[in-house]
Amino acid sequence: MRLYLSSFRIGNRPDQLLELAGGGGRVAVIANAMDAESADLRRAGVRRELDAMSELGFVAEELDLRNYFSDQAGIAGALRGFDVIWLRGGNSFMLRYALARSGADEALLELLSQDAIVYAGYSAGPCVLAPSLKGIDLVDNADDVPKPMELRQFGMD
Numbered sequence: 001m002r003l004y005l006s007s008f009r010i011g012n013r014p015d016q017l018l019e020l021a022g023g024g025g026r027v028a029v030i031a032n033a034m035d036a037e038s039a040d041l042r043r044a045g046v047r048r049e050l051d052a053m054s055e056l057g058f059v060a061e062e063l064d065l066r067n068y069f070s071d072q073a074g075i076a077g078a079l080r081g082f083d084v085i086w087l088r089g090g091n092s093f094m095l096r097y098a099l100a101r102s103g104a105d106e107a108l109l110e111l112l113s114q115d116a117i118v119y120a121g122y123s124a125g126p127c128v129l130a131p132s133l134k135g136i137d138l139v140d141n142a143d144d145v146p147k148p149m150e151l152r153q154f155g156m157d
Contacts, residue, residue, distance in 0.1 A: 002117070004118060017084070026060075026081065027053045027082060030065060030086065031064070032098035045090070046062050046088075049088050063079070076107040079108065
């Protein structure tokens, strides 16, 4: 199992991330921890992550888990196309919701057990690996996660 976990952004050992990835490759940037933010703020956050990964020599693109909320069967194949899955910071509850709703949580566990990917990220990215998010509510707002009624309103139930 290959993990590169940081508390803030790329951290101070990007060389270790490159080593884990075999010197480069394709990176999926998962920014769903920012889904409760404005579209402009989310877009800027994604751009910052894509630029940081590109500067390290990776070919980076966003993988938006919301595109798989109605296609859980497709997420495993999408994730398999990458060498590194980079989960950026933001709201841990939003990220956990998107991982579960898309089926990416199970797909990532399978890929990690096969040593097929590097799981990397910071802040919310490592937080969702914990057996519980208890205590995270001290820093992240659990109420940002859509409630069942809100999901119906947006055709996402």
